[in-house]
Amino acid sequence: MYGYIVYLHVAGVFVFLLAHGASANVAFQLKGERNPDRIRALLDLSLWSYIGMYVGVLVLLITGIIAGFMSNAWGRGWIWASIVFLVVIFVAMGVMGSTYYGKVRAAVGLQPYKRTDQVPLGNVAGEAELVALLNSNRPWILTAIGLGGLLIILWLMMFKPF
Secondary structure (H helix, E strand, O other): OHHHHHHHHHHHHHHHHHHHHHHHHHHHHHOOOOOHHHHHHHHHHHHHHHHHHHHHHHHHHHHHHHHHHHOOOOOOHHHHHHHHHHHHHHHHHHHHHHHHHHHHHHHOOOOOOOOHHHOOOOOOOOHHHHHHHHOOOHHHHHHHHHHHHHHHHHHHHHHOOO
16 A cells, blocks of 8 residues: 555656646746736746646645655654755745746736736736846746755655665
């Protein structure tokens, strides 16, 4: 049974990465986009990917907790360090990502966490303000945090150093 739980745990990670990959790709596609309609469409795509992302996170958390009990790992440091890294990644990316993309959404007349078809559009920022926002290095910072953190978690889970 443990093997099935670990399988589902890894599958949850794959679902999370697949869904979140859409948002990551949008982040880099936005850097070269200047048309507000296309920017809104890309932001809508990113918002839709959250459903799969959160399903994947839920599966990986539930199965990770179960696997931790099945393997008697709760007394080991690596499992706690993995959880701490996961929380730090989520908080850092959530705060940095939501504040930045909230500004981009506002600049093209959207409200936070609302799709284009859910709300009336607001005012669109001037081209200079929009270009300044889209030229941000925030996607690279978020990628470094997410990828670096996940690689550390992968190392902890595979090698169980402590």
